[in-house]
Amino acid sequence: MSLYIGREASKLWKRVYAETITEINLLAENWKYLLAGLIFQYIHGLAARGVHYLHRPGPALQDVGFFLLPELGQDKAYVSETVFTFIFLSFVLWSFHPFVFKSKKIYTVLLWCRVLAFLVACQFLRIITFYSTQLPGPNYHCREGSNLATLPHPESVLEVLLINFPRGVLYGCGDLIFSSHMIFSLVFVRTYQKYGTWRFIRQCAWFIVVIQSLLIVASHKHYTVDVVVAWYTVNLVVFFIDRKLPELPDRTSGAAFLLPLSKDSRxxxxxxxxxxxxxxxxxxxxxxxxxxxxxxxxxxxxxxxxxxxxx
Structure with missing residues (x-):
């Protein structure tokens, strides 16, 4: 029994090592795309921080979602964040599954290049939208009387550039249309819809995103329009960009073509x-x-x- 376990452990480490070498080669070729995508994540956070300085609190707008859904309340606002965290971490872990499991259809580096392209396009449209018109935030810390509803004038450029992470992200105001949480959730689910192998998980993922949409509105973090616009905007953006990007290579044909052959091996x-x-x-x-x-x-x-x- 111990010999069998030892052999399986040895196979696992060989698989992890081979996959790591392959991904390093892909990273060496595509690191510019990954770096550009990560830099834009910071730019997006900087833009959300900047619109908070422009936010002016006021009465919450009339919203059909607030009327139909029961309000979670400030003490249960963590529920929607918990669901989003589950979606985010689940996708990240799945994207690295080729390092461990035998059944694999994707390369992690190439997958994240694709995902970041979707995110950047959606976030660029989002920045244009929430800077066009600043709506009074429906969240509890964005209402009149809250100290966080309006940020004081920054004392230095460094204060703006640091964006007060993560508190500045969790307690932002003004960046409403359209929901950033829905951007990430929909991009992740659509990516798994295309490259995932488990049909049951795909169905569960879509169901969880629908629940996430309702929780965002019920917790008054966004208006219903922020979620609705995200649903059709993100899906359309992913659909059109996915047609323009080169398709990921099929792993069923083998990964040897990705590894550069040495002179001795030739x-x-x-x-x-x-x-x-x-x-x-x-x-x-x-x-x-x-x-x-x-x-x-x-x-x-x-x-x-x-x-x-x-x-």
Whole structure:
């Protein structure tokens, strides 16, 4: 039993090592795209911080979601954040599953390049939208009488650039249309819808996102319009950008083409082909049909010694 466990552990480490080498090679080729996507995440946070300085508290707007859904209250506002955290962490862990599991269809680096492209496009549209019109925030800390509803004038540029993470993100105001939580949730679920293998998980993921939408409105973190606009905007953006991006390579055909061949490995492969009587030249793959001790080659007859007729 211990020998079997030891063999399985050895296979696991070999799999992790091979996958790590492959992903490092992909990272070396695509690190610029990943870095650009991560930098824009900071720019998005900076923009959300900046609109908070422009926010002016006021009475909450009339909203059909507030009328139909029971209000969670300030003491239960954590429920929607808990659901979002579950969606976020689940997707991140799944994106790294090729390092461990045998059944894998994706490369982690290429997947995150794709995901960040979706996020950047949606967040760019979001920045334009919430800077166009500042609505009074419906959240509890954004209402009149709250000290967090309006930020005091910054004393230095550094105060703005640091964006007071994570408190500045959790207690922001003014960045409403459209919901950033819905951007991440929908991008993650649509990505798993395309590259995930478990149908049951895909169905559960869509159900959880619907629950997430209702919880966001019930906790008064966003107006209903913020969630509705996110639903069709994010889906449309992902649909059109996904058609423009190159498709991820199919892992069922093998991952060897991603690894650069060394000079020694090419030499060994060529020697192996020569020993087997194959030059390895794909242009030399002509049809040779033996017939009565002769070989037909390109329509010409060539006599071969030691043929089957005893000649």
């Amino acid at each position: 030499t060994k492969d060529e020697n192996h082909k020569l020993l087997n009587g194959n030059t390895g030249d794909p242009l030399d793959r002509r049809v040779r049909t033996p017939l009565n001790g002769k070989i037909l080659e390109d329509g010409n007859t060539v006599h071969v010694e030691g043929a089957m007729n005893g000649v």
